[in-house]
Amino acid sequence: MSVSVYYSARRSEPLTGPETAAVERVVAARTASFPYDDEEEDLHLYDLGGDEDGEILAGSTKLPSDPDRWLPVLTHVLDSVTELRRAVAGAEWHVHMDDVDVPWDENEGYALPGMRDAELGGLD
Numbered sequence: 001m002s003v004s005v006y007y008s009a010r011r012s013e014p015l016t017g018p019e020t021a022a023v024e025r026v027v028a029a030r031t032a033s034f035p036y037d038d039e040e041e042d043l044h045l046y047d048l049g050g051d052e053d054g055e056i057l058a059g060s061t062k063l064p065s066d067p068d069r070w071l072p073v074l075t076h077v078l079d080s081v082t083e084l085r086r087a088v089a090g091a092e093w094h095v096h097m098d099d100v101d102v103p104w105d106e107n108e109g110y111a112l113p114g115m116r117d118a119e120l121g122g123l124d
Contacts, residue, residue: 002065003098005074007081008058009091015056022087023057030080035072036064042073043080056091057084063097075115078102082109 015023027043034042045059061077063070078095085093085104095102095110102110 002062004060004062005077005081005095005097005102006058006060007084007093007095009056009085009088009093010054011056011091012054013056013090015088019088023084026080026083026087030076030083033076035076036069043077057088071115074112078110078112078115085109 023045027045030043041062043059044061045057061073064073074097081093081095085091086109093104095104102112104110
């Protein structure tokens, strides 16, 4: 059974030029800092190309099947989406793992309880 993280942002105005550049910088930096060189999927944004329902960003990441990699990858992806949310003002975000919503906290960003617990294999 595979688990995926899905993320999307909606608003009535499309991304501005500076926002698009910021999103590209976040994606490049987060891809470069991905914890595993051989992992096939990190932060993956879809090409929206003029979406009619106001969706300005959307993507997904399939979590690895290796249990030792699951929590570090989840932490990395949620931290990446946190950076994206902070780079794109005024959007309504939805982040979830299959059917479970991931909560937003203004200070911590997107996180699940225990996600950063070193004993569980989370990242600091």
